[in-house]
Amino acid sequence: MTTLGYAILGLLAQEALSGYDLTQRMKGRVGNFWSARHSQIYPELARLEGDGYVTHSVVAQQDRPDKKVYEITAAGLETLKEWVTEPPSPRPTRDELVLKAYCVWLADPEKAARLFREEELRHEEQLARYEKTRDWMESEHGEEVNRPDSPWFAGYASLRRGIGYETEYAQWCRWVADSIEGKAEPSGRRKKGRDSKS
Amino acid sequence: MTTLGYAILGLLAQEALSGYDLTQRMKGRVGNFWSARHSQIYPELARLEGDGYVTHSVVAQQDRPDKKVYEITAAGLETLKEWVTEPPSPRPTRDELVLKAYCVWLADPEKAARLFREEELRHEEQLARYEKTRDWMESEHGEEVNRPDSPWFAGYASLRRGIGYETEYAQWCRWVADSIEGKAEPSGRRKKGRDSKS
DNA sequence: AAAACATATGTCAATAGTGACATAGCAAAA
DNA sequence: TTTTGCTATGTCACTATTGACATATGTTTT
Numbered sequence: 449m450t451t452l453g454y455a456i457l458g459l460l461a462q463e464a465l466s467g468y469d470l471t472q473r474m475k476g477r478v479g480n481f482w483s484a485r486h487s488q489i490y491p492e493l494a495r496l497e498g499d500g501y502v503t504h505s506v507v508a509q510q511d512r513p514d515k516k517v518y519e520i521t522a523a524g525l526e527t528l529k530e531w532v533t534e535p536p537s538p539r540p541t542r543d544e545l546v547l548k549a550y551c552v553w554l555a556d557p558e559k560a561a562r563l564f565r566e567e568e569l570r571h572e573e574q575l576a577r578y579e580k581t582r583d584w585m586e587s588e589h590g591e592e593v594n595r596p597d598s599p600w601f602a603g604y605a606s607l608r609r610g611i612g613y614e615t616e617y618a619q620w621c622r623w624v625a626d627s628i629e630g631k632a633e634p635s636g637r638r639k640k641g642r643d644s645k646s
Numbered sequence: 647m648t649t650l651g652y653a654i655l656g657l658l659a660q661e662a663l664s665g666y667d668l669t670q671r672m673k674g675r676v677g678n679f680w681s682a683r684h685s686q687i688y689p690e691l692a693r694l695e696g697d698g699y700v701t702h703s704v705v706a707q708q709d710r711p712d713k714k715v716y717e718i719t720a721a722g723l724e725t726l727k728e729w730v731t732e733p734p735s736p737r738p739t740r741d742e743l744v745l746k747a748y749c750v751w752l753a754d755p756e757k758a759a760r761l762f763r764e765e766e767l768r769h770e771e772q773l774a775r776y777e778k779t780r781d782w783m784e785s786e787h788g789e790e791v792n793r794p795d796s797p798w799f800a801g802y803a804s805l806r807r808g809i810g811y812e813t814e815y816a817q818w819c820r821w822v823a824d825s826i827e828g829k830a831e832p833s834g835r836r837k838k839g840r841d842s843k844s
Numbered sequence: 845a846a847a848a849c850a851t852a853t854g855t856c857a858a859t860a861g862t863g864a865c866a867t868a869g870c871a872a873a874a
Numbered sequence: 875t876t877t878t879g880c881t882a883t884g885t886c887a888c889t890a891t892t893g894a895c896a897t898a899t900g901t902t903t904t
Binding site: 451454455458461478479480481482483525528529531532533534535536537539540541542543544545546547548549550551552553554555556557559560562563566567585586587590593594596597598599601602603604605606608609612613615616617619620623624627628634635636 | 649652653656659676677678679680681723726727729730731732733734735737738739740741742743744745746747748749750751752753754755757758760761764765783784785788791792794795796797799800801802803804806807810811813814815817818821822825826832833834
């Protein structure tokens with residue numbers, strides 16, 4: 449099984465969905481921690497069906513093309529449940545902006561500061577969207593988000609990861625930009641025993 | 647140019663290195679934000695050389711096999727400098743643990759709590775390693791880490807990103823584990839106007 | 845009427861990345 | 875002296891992922 453397979457099973461465990469629906473989910477909130485295009489999803493669904501983890505039925509629609517709605521099978525649910533508590537296989541993080549930070553000593557300071565200000569903004573905007581969803585979840589599903597056996601708790605937990613991630617990322621971007629512009633607190637003590645003497 | 651190409655150029659901009667050296671860097675601290683195996687690095691070096699971004703010279707060693715030491719060219723440095731302040735091409739984040747969190751409502755609570763405790767520990771250990779490096783950098787290179795045109799500042803900046811990332815990640819893991827065990831603060835207000843009445 | 849757009853499902857070639865296989869020199873340990 | 879281990883460089887098959895191409899239905903906009 450691929451991780452994408454588990455991602456699909458995880459979505460189907462909550463509700464029956466078409467390939468198109470799954471694609472939308474993978475662009476939306478779920479896509480913030482696992483994403484895939486339809487060109488990867490359709491073949492994966494076929495594979496999952498071949499292995500007996502999902503089944504589909506064709507649903508005719510009035511004002512739209514027909515669709516294949518996929519459901520998770522008992523075997524699929526079983527496999528998914530086992531996977532959930534298994535330690536994740538380590539995946540290397542690859543972050544282009546951190547790589548750029550590592551090379552920033554070569555750059556024009558003004559352009560570099562602008563870059564990190566822009567990225568700070570991007571992450572703050574994402575954070576604002578997450579926080580809106582969180583507030584809605586807390587006010588509309590305040591009971592469920594505290595019950596670990598509820599899908600609402602699970603969705604809330606991954607959302608909180610997104611919030612923490614974006615908060616920290618935006619902060620870091622701000623610190624880098626400030627440092628380049630000489631606005632940040634100087635970091636680290638100077639070498640031994642030379643403290644604020646001025 | 648691939649991002650791996652820029653990663654290699656970024657390392658060579660600081661010092662001349664062999665393919666083997668580069669592989670070690672990509673496993674070490676640099677590997678925490680951009681990693682690659684030697685099977686990807688050697689062909690990429692050949693490509694970079696073919697495009698005129700690096701050159702190599704064979705260096706004979708007394709007690710080891712010969713090595714090819716790569717240096718960045720003027721053209722390579724030029725290209726790298728331009729790239730640094732360019733906005734990064736968006737890469738989807740894929741985090742298996744967050745995906746597992748999204749499915750955690752299906753899991754046995756004890757096993758799930760154990761999983762997140764283990765991950766919390768992993769991230770705290772990584773954090774401790776980063777902090778040790780940071781402290782060393784601050785005490786041994788306190789001047790340079792504050793100068794944006796110094797490679798020390800650049801390395802320090804990416805290290806700080808690692809520290810923030812691991813700090814936040816460990817916290818989140820702890821919160822998830824606590825929540826599953828019923829130890830966390832209940833999140834969110836209950837629906838309208840029902841406050842701590844007990 | 846034509847164009848643009850959303851729904852819906854698929855294939856395919858190319859790229860990025862991994863893991864295994866392969867080879868070789870030299871050193872230290874068993 | 876054989877094995878183990880680190881240095882050093884390379885190739886190759888396979889998997890994961892992307893972006894482009896392809897097709898069809900039905901609705902809304904121009």
